[in-house]
Amino acid sequence: MTPTPFGQFVLTRARSAVNTVDELTAGALPYGGQARVARMGGYANPLLSGLLQRLFDVPGVSITVHTEHSPRLLLDLLASRRLDAATLIDYPGHELPVLPSVGMRPVGMEPVFVAMAENHPVAVKEEVSLAELAGDDWVLSPPDGVGWPECFVTTCSDAGFSPRVPHIMVEPQMIGDLVARGHAISPCQATFQASAGIVVRPLVGTPLWIRHLVAWRRDGALAHRAEELVLLAADAHRESLADRPHYTARQARRGEPAGS
Incomplete structure (x- = not known):
């Protein structure tokens, strides 16, 4: 059997819907227990990489990763329960909105x-x-x-x-x-x-400045580890900056520590 062009369109949309349902149910809480997997998102940069490396080293934490270019889209994915936590960026004067279902903490600032x-x-x-x-x-x-x-x-x-x-x-x-x-x-x-x-x-x-943040769903798989998540992300950010000579040289000229 060969689908018509419209049938192929319907199949493509159906597969997309199934994938979305799979994402939603993958992190659902089993009866009486913790979530099976923690769904992390973020903008692909060294902070996210460093945080994931630290999370993968934590015993008993199973992680999936989803990257996007748009911090606002990542925040929407958190709000719609398709992510449990994410690393985000925004800019002074253009801060991300605060959502009741999402906790959010800054972990670092850096110049452009x-x-x-x-x-x-x-x-x-x-x-x-x-x-x-x-x-x-x-x-x-x-x-x-x-x-x-x-x-x-x-x-x-x-x-x-x-x-x-x-x-x-x-x-x-x-x-x-x-x-x-x-x-x-x-x-x-x-x-x-x-x-x-x-x-x-x-x-x-x-x-120009960029602010780095960590956000998590208050009812998500990483909510009980939110403070640890913030500390790990801040440590990953400091480490990534300390590895860039153009940044450390700038800080040294200003007499400022590498994480400020």
């Missing part, structure tokens, strides 16, 4: 840096101002539902220019390739890993 080709004219400087980059092409990630890249565009406007953005993408490897070849520059998190042909520089005056 800029990644550029090592032969960029200002790459020799320890810090660069946004105004010096007004003539460059930028590669930005698409809107994340929290305030990016709107807050970046506003900050550029405050610096006296409107950024030219011919490239929109989320794939780190493709972004890195564009930057290394000198086709664009990119704002990046402090935990961004510089690679061959790329340097990472802080912005003069630190005009």
